[in-house]
Amino acid sequence: DSGVTQTPKHLITATGQRVTLRCSPRSGDLSVYWYQQSLDQGLQFLIQYYNGEERAKGNILERFSAQQFPDLHSELNLSSLELGDSALYFCASSVSLAGVETQYFGPGTRLLVL
Amino acid sequence: AQSVTQLGSHVSVSEGALVLLRCNYSSSVPPYLFWYVQYPNQGLQLLLKYTSAATLVKGINGFEAEFKKSETSFHLTKPSAHMSDAAEYFCAVGGLFGNEKLTFGTGTRLTIIP
Numbered sequence: 003d004s005g006v007t008q009t010p011k012h013l014i015t016a017t018g019q020r021v022t023l024r025c026s027p028r029s030g031d032l033s034v035y036w037y038q039q040s041l042d043q044g045l046q047f048l049i050q051y052y053n054g055e056e057r058a059k060g061n062i063l064e065r066f067s068a069q070q071f072p073d074l075h076s077e078l079n080l081s082s083l084e085l086g087d088s089a090l091y092f093c094a095s096s097v098s099l100a101g102v103e104t105q106y107f108g109p110g111t112r113l114l115v116l
Numbered sequence: 117a118q119s120v121t122q123l124g125s126h127v128s129v130s131e132g133a134l135v136l137l138r139c140n141y142s143s144s145v146p147p148y149l150f151w152y153v154q155y156p157n158q159g160l161q162l163l164l165k166y167t168s169a170a171t172l173v174k175g176i177n178g179f180e181a182e183f184k185k186s187e188t189s190f191h192l193t194k195p196s197a198h199m200s201d202a203a204e205y206f207c208a209v210g211g212l213f214g215n216e217k218l219t220f221g222t223g224t225r226l227t228i229i230p
Contacts, residue, residue: 004159035217045206047217060217092159103210105218107152107160 005029006108008093014114020081023111027074027095033057034076035096035105036068040089051076083115118143118209122221130229135179135194137224139207142188148210149190150218151181155203163205166190177201202228 005028015021027034036048038061047060051070062068065083070076080087090112094105123138141147149166164175171183177200181192190207204225208218 004161006159037218044222045220047219050217058217094160104150104162104165105210106162109159 004106004108006093006095006106008091008108008111010111011109012112012114014116015083016116017083017085019083019115020079021083021113023078023080023091023093023113025076025078025093025095025108027076027093028097028106031095031097031106032074033096033103034070034074035094036062036076036078037092037094037107038089039092039110040086043089045092048078080113085115088113088115118147118219120149120207120209120219120221122205122207122224124224125222126225126227128227128229129197131199132196135192135197135201135226137192137205137207137226139181139190139192139221140188141190141207141209143209149181149183150208150210151175151179151190151192152206152208152220153177153203154206154223160206163192197226197228199228199230202226 007026009024032053035050039045048062049068050058054070068078090110092110094107096103096105119142121140151163152160164173166183174180179194204223206223207221
């Protein structure tokens, strides 16, 4: 158990809909990262937040947005869903160990868009 | 830009045999390198990381990896494979301070033959 929690575990929805994925980082971790894992794209970085502020952006679609709240949990919002958005979405939080930030991953949310 | 290449999307070894999973990196700055393992229907678990402190890095479950700058490689090995090692393995490279996004390889699925 990494200490990172994600809800829900599974999500089935229809095209055009909007969903929210939630992530609670390990206690004390200030950074939260979101990744998407799909068969055709592999594991891709979406976005990073640090202590409530957006720090880095990756291959995140404009239909997707995220935020980190004062209690450090984060939410990833996916809107106008398309079939191709079906994937496993991971959240990770990081801690500095021996001067190196190390990311610990949650169990993921499996999204199926029908 | 940083990248990693994992040679061999599928590797099969007999139980008790040597496991060797290959990873080559590309980075314009000293890299931070990671190996993660993903068991079926689970999240990513950190196996080990290279932080420039030592070129031979020991991880969990008997795995280790050696950083070779001249070969730009960070191959993962285990002397004797166990059935429980069957999983997908991902090599990843982090940023200058290790706190930026991780760039993952395409993964290697390891099958253990009884």
